[in-house]
Every structure is written in structure tokens, then in C-alpha cells.
Amino acid sequence: MNSLSMSGIRGKATLLFVSFLAFSAALDGAEVRSNSSGGGKWSQTATWEENRVPGPEDTVVIAGGDKVLFDRDDSAVISCAALQLDPESRFEFEEGAGKRVFRVAGLLESYGAVRMDGTLSPEDHLEIQLVGGEEGKFALHRGGSLVISGHPALPEGRKNAAIRRTSAGEKTTAGSFAADSGCGIDIKHALFENVSAHFNSINNTGIRPNERLNVLDSRFENAAVTFTDCDTPHFARNQLTGEAGIEHGVLLLRTPMAVIKGNKIADYQTGIRANASEVTLDENTIEKVRTGIFATGSNVTVRGGAIRQAQTGILFQGIGGSIQDGSIEDSKTAIRCQSSKIQVSNMTLRLPEGGKESLALDVGQGSVTVLNSNIDPKAVKVTKGNATPATPPPVVSMQYLVAKVTGNTPPGAVVLVETENAAAPQAANMADLNIRNSPAPILPGGLTPLPRSMSAIIVKSWAMKWDGGLEPTPEYRLTVIVPPPGGEGAPKKYKSLKAKPDDKWHRPDLDSQAATLEISL
């Protein structure tokens, strides 16, 4: 046999071997593409280019323009090795058909639309499972969208639309869902279990077409939610339950105007970490955390809600902002202010019983204006740092003053409040910063405006100095006057009384008609 014939045999053998490899690839896993003529149901062979339904070893590609409807319950099997959605493609779940579980062993990557709609029937259960391997990833890229609508009225918080990370092995590692700039996210009544969500550079202001970021009424178990460089995301009424090892429930990084509202967060190191500007953290309930809210950014508003059982309830570091209308309970330090300028208004603080080292307020190189909050100066700690005697006091407490005028009130009468025995005489036209909203009108019923009106009289109460001592509480003179017509001349004075703010002036209910003081004419 000459060398030429030998090479011919070798060539045939090689060809056979390559053919065998190709054949085994078809059996052991290959790329299966949708039919590029509209798609169809997952379980139908006509949906696929190869005229066969994808198997567990296959990498599935849904071609642009195709819509593939997932119509199987693969709870016990793997649906495919990986799934890729091309731009303009759709992957949806069959509705009204009971349990539909899609299990992907590897990466789920989408430039198209993934849609799970469980609103039709409470009997439906739609689920994506990220299974096996070290990683369970669902990545959504520019042009892609994820729309999950679970049934809104299921008992006991049950969700019938879920993304879940499971593992064939002994230990389940965390899975992740990540969405990039240019994606549309609308998630309602969904469950994310062991799958943390990362939203990157998504703009929810409506400026960029097809970009949305709304996550509502959903549950995250052993999962964190991170927003990075997003704008105005809306994250509301969600429930997040973590494990001690998970750093944060919600993390906001350079994400302005975020609306984080009505969420329940428990068992994280930090409930909400906000490193962003003009963020509103509204009506959130945070429990069993090391730090409830940790804010670094600017103009962060914490409004309403409750923080319970935290080492530190709220920590503001290096920012300006406000904390209002909420409660902090059973937390070792309720509010910590580090190099920040904040306002604490209408807060109810309840320190742990018997906790001698507990603090309502811990201020280090910042300043806090306290308005109508039950903070006992004995539970306030200030750290002097670089402060000089000229530095304004670190803590100033203000109280609402609602006066009730009884008797024969003359028309046009108002209540004027002045600091009694002010340390320095008040120059003409200089505002007395001890007092706001004076003179105040006398409304029908004889009361001056209530706090909700935003025009109630406010007066300075105690102030803490940098050495921890208290400045004397000012005394005020309230006078019922009738201003002169046209503003010229002296006002007509009726009756006046003196008063000094104390703890009893605290108003737990801002809408209460109760008067702080009564002036009888």
C-alpha cells in the first residue's frame, strides 16, 4: 500500500470521525434554533429549526421575530442547557395551563422579551429555575425586557410567578439576575428565591424609550436587590428576607430620585444602603438588622415606616437629609449622624428596656435639628471632633406650638410669638431663628395652624452644646394682636402670656386638635 492510498484511508477515517462527533453533538447537546418563522410552542417540533424539541443538553436560541411559548412542566427534568434570546424575540409562558416550570442548567441570556403572566388564573404556577453548576445566571441585555405579573390575590403571600435558583448538588449557591442599560423591567407579584437582582444603568424617567424599572409587590428570599447608576427606579411593597451573611437588602449606588416605598426587609446586615442623591425611603419596615438604613449621598429622605431590633437604626454619613414621621424601636442606637446635617421630625423613638448604653441620637461632627420627636437629651451623645466654641450647637430641638384662642376674638387677630428676654436685642428685619411661622392666623375653632398645614408655629426648645451640656430653653411671649390696617403703625395688642417648651409639647398625632396652650380673651 503506497503512501497515497494510506493518506486516503486516513482522510476517510478523519471524515468518519468528524461525522461521528457531529452526530454525538446532536445527541449530547447542540444549538437548537427556533424556526425564524414566528416560533410556536416549546413542545412542538415545528417550533424548531431542527424539527426536534430541545433536550437537556441543548443550547436553545430563540431567533429575532419569533415567540416561543413555554408549555411544559419540567419540574423533574432540565429543559435545556442554556437559553439565548436574540433581539426582537419573545419567550413567554403558557397561561391558564397550571404548572409551567422552565429549568435551565446554564446561562439564560436575553436580548429579547421574557414574559410570565400569572394573572389569568391563581392555579397557574410559572417558574424559571436556574439549575446546577456554580453559577445560575439570568442576564438581560440592551433591548431586552422582563415582564413578570404574578396573580395579585393569592393567599398567604404565595406567588405564582417565580425565578428560583436550585442546584442539583448538595449546596445551593446564589443565583443572579442582571439587567443592563436599555432594558425594560416590570415585575409585579413575583418571587425571587436565592436569586439576587442587579439593575445597572436603567433609566425609569421615561426619557429613554423602552426603559423601565418597576419592581412591585414581590418577594425576595435569600436575595439582595442592587441598583447601580439607575435613575428613578420604583421599588415598592416588596418583601425581602435575607440571611445573616447577605450584606444588604436593597443597595442604591449613584441612583438618584429612587422611590423605595413600603417594603418589608428583615435579616440582613444592612436593610437599605443608599449611596445616592435625592432618594426617598418611604414607609419601609426594617427588622433584625445590624443597620436599618445607611445613607451616604445627598438629600436622602427617610419618611414613615419603622425600624426594629437594629444595632443602629439609621446612620447618615456625610450628607444632608431628613428623617420624619416614623419610628425606631428596640435599637441600640436609634439615629447616628456622622458629619451630616439632618433634620429629625415627628419621630417616635423607643429605646430597648433596661439598655443603659442605648442612645437616641449619636452625633459626630454634624448637626441635627430635632422637631417634635421624643428625644431625651440624656440619650444624646455628641462627639466634639473639630468643633470650636463658635460652631453652632450639634443638636437643636424644636417643638410645634398650637395655641387656642378662646373668648371674643377680634376680626383679623393673629398670634405673635417672640422670644422673651432674648440674649441680644433683635434688629429690625432680622428673623428670630428661635421661631418659625409667627405671627400665625387664628383659624375657625380658635386654633392656630396644625402641623400638617406646614405653617404651624415652631419654637426652639433645648439645644445641646458640643461639651454635652444644654443651653437654657428659651421662654416665649405669645400675644394676640390685630395688625394695623395697611401695615402702618403699631398693632393693637390684646392678651399675652409666657410659656416655655417642655416634653409635654410633643405631639404624637400631628392631626390632633389638642392645643399646646390656651389664651383666653
Place this chain on the structure above:
Amino acid sequence: MILLAALSLPLARGFAQRTVDFPPAIGKPPPAHKAPPRTQTGGEETSIGIDEGVAMRKTQQREPPPPTNLTIIYKVQYGEDLKYVHPDGTVQVFPQWESFKNDASSLVQSTNTRLADGNNYQYATAPLSSQGFDPLDIPILYMTGDYDFVLRDSEVKNIREFVLKGGTFIFNAARGREEFVRAVIREMRKVFPDRGFVKLPADHPAFNSHARISEVNTLINGVQSVQSPPVYSIDIGTRAAIMLVPYGLGTAWSGQEYNPSGRHIVGEGAVRLGVNLVAYVLGSTEYGRFLAQEFPEYEGESNKGDVFRFAQVRYKGSWSLNPGLQNSIATGLRDNTGIGVDYSPHTVALNDAELKDYPLVFMTGHYDFELSPEEQKGLAEYINRGGTIIASAAAGLKPFDIAFRRELKRAFPNHELVPIPPSHALFMAGWNPVQEVEYTSPVLRDEPDLKTPQFFGLFINQRLAVLYTPYDLMSGLNRESNAYAKGLESRDALRVTLNLITYCLSH
């Protein structure tokens, strides 16, 4: 007497300087200082010259053309010079109109950066009393201040003409002072005695014309808060034509310290709101021009006899938003179905005896309204006797939607508005089946997949008596070029309406 009163203020302005008790936005003038002595001798060579750069050859590649300069805002000059005595005795005299020196320039800069639409928007200043403000040229007049003011007659006339020609007036209480707000409300009654300011609802396009804004941070007398953006408007059609922001925006726009005795919208929210207001005006100029047209009026019955005749419901609210609407409907019906029509516009109140003369009435509006007990009764009687109402929320705004559902429930407490499926004969039967419809871009922005008619029906004795859509049907029908109307596109608005009318006539 009136003339005397009108003259007295300008006279007073001329001769007596008003002293105010609130410090001006522009700070106290710095103390005068002596100029440094000149060290240069006369005629000395300074070698200071203008660097003209490297000359460009004709063949050299040039930069792309710069953006088009467009002046879109006049910051208007009004009022008088005011006097303020600082606590240290320094007297400062300042022009009332100016408030912040760089508020308008900061606003246009932010607009340029954020809209980035290839234009370089600019602002200018002009006396409000000057003649010839033309919205085609400059669509926004911006007026700001802290103090009371009274407009001259020429200023009142200018504002009225400008706004009716399609222009938009934006008032901002520079630092949220009540006295400026009160003056705006009082003076605008002179401009439009029959219209008042209404707070813009949360879904108003001014809050999403560029970025969606649901809440803004505020600082009121030193107390921080978060609230829905406070913007009030006097509307023409559904266009916010005179807008009033009673909380200060200027401090945030010009990056200054917030006055603790003021009411401010602070930080990014103020900037976004300002850009949104400008974007809203730019997007509604065409609609403003549409509304400024003269529309045909027919007197009496244009076509007597047994022809299709309908009316528009008149009520205490914004019922008349679509000028020439009835002509559009009648023409569309006549041209497409051959049905004889009466072109003359009819309006009818729900408690009018003539209501029964119309088998079909149209109703629209964009804000909250309440029917009187007589109107409630008239509505119930009309429907029970076989009348039909077709209603839609103008611009797709929520306040009308809420009010219409509420008032209908009061008239028919035992009946519900139910969704009408797209497969209903209303849409699918007859010569003009409407399977899919096209919505305007403001709808698609929130609901990109919406393609079917969204109608609700109230059935009385199995008869479809009320047909209602929370989307705008009328502006499409009227081809209003309203960029912010959440509704059906013009062609589909007509197709759907023809179906509704022919269905109602045949059932």
C-alpha cells in the same frame, strides 16, 4: 373711579419707593472699595492682544455646524424698584422682577443639557408691557418674584393675547412667598375672569414631558418634606397655558442658599421640574396654535329634517375642550357612512328638558367635576328612556376618569361599568371592524403593547347605554395635534367613533 384706581398704582410706582420686609434674592451689595492704584504709565506697551487662533484653510475639514440658537424664554420685567433695609442698616434698592440673576440662564442651560435635541436654547429679558409677544417666535414668558405686584392694563392685555395665540406663561414665586402667589391669582383674574387656577394632577404631562416626576423635596420655613410637585394652571383646551409654581425654584436653579423663611423646591427635583415645564411647552406649541385658530360656527340647524343630530353635554367643569368637535364628528360620519347629519353644534345640560331630543350625547372633560342632584336625576331619566352617552377622558387624564365613574355610580348605584371586550360586536360587527387600534405615543410610553380599544359599558336592561373610555377619543377625532393626549390616533379615533355611533343608532 376704576380708571383712577388703575392709574394710581403706576403713579405711585413712579414717585414712592416701596419698602419691603423680606430681603431680596440678590444679596447685599458689597461695600464700595477704592480702586487699586495704577502702576502702568501712560502709553506703555502692554502686549495684550486678542488671540485669533490658527487660520483655517479652505480645504481643511470643518467641525460640524454648531447647534441652532433658539430663544424660547422671555424673563419678563415688571413692577418697580423696591427698597430693603438690612438689619445692619444697609439700604438696598433692587428691581422687583429680577429675583435671581441667573435663574433663567440656569434653566435654559439645564434644558440644553438634558433635552440634548440639537438646539441651543436661550433666554432674553423684555418688559412685560412691550408689544408684540409672539408665541411662534418665543413660546414662554417667565415671571418670578417675591413681592406683591399689580399689572398695568397693557400688561394684562399682553398676557391675554400671548396666551390665546398659543403662548405659555410661567409664574414662579421665587422663594415661595405667599404675597407673590396671591398677587398672581388676583391679577390673572383680570386676564381671564372666567377661569381659575387648578392644581395639575399627578398624571399631567407636565410631570412626564421629559423625566417622570412624582414627588419633589421641599423646604418650607426650614422644615424639609417630600410632596407631589405643586404646579397650578389655567388651561386652554387641555393645555396648561398659565402655570404657577407657588414654591420657589430659583434658589435651586441658581445654586444659592435656601432662605429659611421661604418655601422651596430643592435640589434635583427643582431642576427636573423646570426642564419638564420647558419641555412641556415646547411639545405643546403646535397644539397651542391649533387652539388659537378660528373654528367654523353653524347657526341654527344646518340640515333640517330627519338627520342624525347629537349634542355635547354641558356641565360645571371642563366640558368644552375640543373646538369644532361636533363638526369633525358630523363630517366624519357623513363622509364615511352617507348618514345625513346636522352640522350645527348643540350643547345640552343633563337637566335640560331638550336632552330628550338627542338620542346620543357626547361628554368629555379633563379634571374633577360634580353633577348637581338635578343633573344626576336628568342623567338617570335620559338613560332609562333610551338615551346613550359616549364619554372619554380628555387627554386621558385620571381626574376626569375618577369623577366620571363616581358620578355615574351615583346616578346608577346598582350598575357597574364593565370592560367591553375587543371582540364585542361594537368593534367587530358591521362594515368597519376594528381589531387593532393605534394609540398615541404618550400611551405607548406607559403601555407599549396596548393595541385594542379600551372601552367600558354600562348596560341598562341589556342595552348598552353608556360607552366610556379612559383614553382620549375626542382630540384624535378632532385632529388636534396634541402631543400629550393619551388617546387614540386620529384615524382610529374616527373608525371607533363611527362604529360606536352606528352601533348605538342600530340598537
